[in-house]
Amino acid sequence: MRMRRKRYSCSVISFFWGLDRVYPALGPHTLFLADDYRENFASIVKRLDLPANPSLYLHAPGRLDPGMAPPGEDTLIAIVPVGHINEHNPQDWAVLIHQARRAVFRRLSLLGITDLEAHIQFETVFAPPSWLKRYNLSKGATHGLCHNLTQLGYLRPGNRHPHYTNLYFTGASTHPGTGMPTALVSARHTATRICEAWGLTP
Numbered sequence: 001m002r003m004r005r006k007r008y009s010c011s012v013i014s015f016f017w018g019l020d021r022v023y024p025a026l027g028p029h030t031l032f033l034a035d036d037y038r039e040n041f042a043s044i045v046k047r048l049d050l051p052a053n054p055s056l057y058l059h060a061p062g063r064l065d066p067g068m069a070p071p072g073e074d075t076l077i078a079i080v081p082v083g084h085i086n087e088h089n090p091q092d093w094a095v096l097i098h099q100a101r102r103a104v105f106r107r108l109s110l111l112g113i114t115d116l117e118a119h120i121q122f123e124t125v126f127a128p129p130s131w132l133k134r135y136n137l138s139k140g141a142t143h144g145l146c147h148n149l150t151q152l153g154y155l156r157p158g159n160r161h162p163h164y165t166n167l168y169f170t171g172a173s174t175h176p177g178t179g180m181p182t183a184l185v186s187a188r189h190t191a192t193r194i195c196e197a198w199g200l201t202p
């Protein structure tokens with residue numbers, strides 16, 4: 001019941017593409033920011049929707065590690081932020097995935113890349129229902145509980161249960177918060193607390 005009252009972070013629609021050619025115009029990291037960032041956030045956070053002109057991130061891992069694709073071919077990841085699953089008024093994910101894909105192609109055309117779709121040989125798509133199914137992420141929220149004022153610091157779920165003191169928690173939705181490095185800090189905190197409770201050297 002208490003968890004139902006918590007607020008959750010946004011989610012993302014991610015495209016993982018295998019391409020039969022390389023686009024030299026794409027560096028390892030490409031970020032497109034929404035023109036109207038207030039509307040962008042309102043759409044994602046308040047309406048749990050996909051903005052009409054979303055910010056998005058493109059990663060070409062082959063620029064950093066040539067082993068990510070055979071010579072002359074490429075891999076590309078596109079990440080488009082979107083609202084988490086709306087349990088009261090479920091989104092049509094097929095439509096939102098289609099719109100997100102079009103948004104990526106539209107943005108790429110600004111770099112002169114207009115034929116990407118024709119060069120996609122393989123595709124895997126992850127959207128909030130897939131994050132929920134594959135990783136058991138509540139509401140498909142990829143960053144767990146959000147970092148609003150009432151879910152920060154002391155108010156965020158701790159690493160040790162307040163009553164059942166031999167029950168521990170770790171990960172993005174606990175102390176200190178979300179993201180890879182922070183989740184690792186959370187693991188260290190929890191391990192340290194367990195060691196202290198058992199009189200072990202951390």
Ligand SMILES: Cc1cc2nc3c(=O)[nH]c(=O)nc-3n(C[C@H](O)[C@H](O)[C@H](O)COP(=O)(O)OP(=O)(O)OC[C@H]3O[C@@H](n4cnc5c(N)ncnc54)[C@H](O)[C@@H]3O)c2cc1C
Pocket residue numbers: 012014079134135136142143170171172173178179180181182183
């Ligand atoms: C597309 C994407 C991009 C991201 N980019 C970044 C980034 O650039 N930088 C960054 O810092 N963070 C990023 N994040 C966030 C980061 O990945 C998470 O904050 C971090 O992985 C959280 O770690 P965790 O250990 O709490 O949870 P997870 O990494 O989700 O690990 C939890 C594990 O528990 C398993 N599990 C769940 N339920 C059960 C169960 N009942 N029984 C057994 N196993 C279970 C899951 O399958 C999963 O393997 C990104 C996330 C996504 C989805």
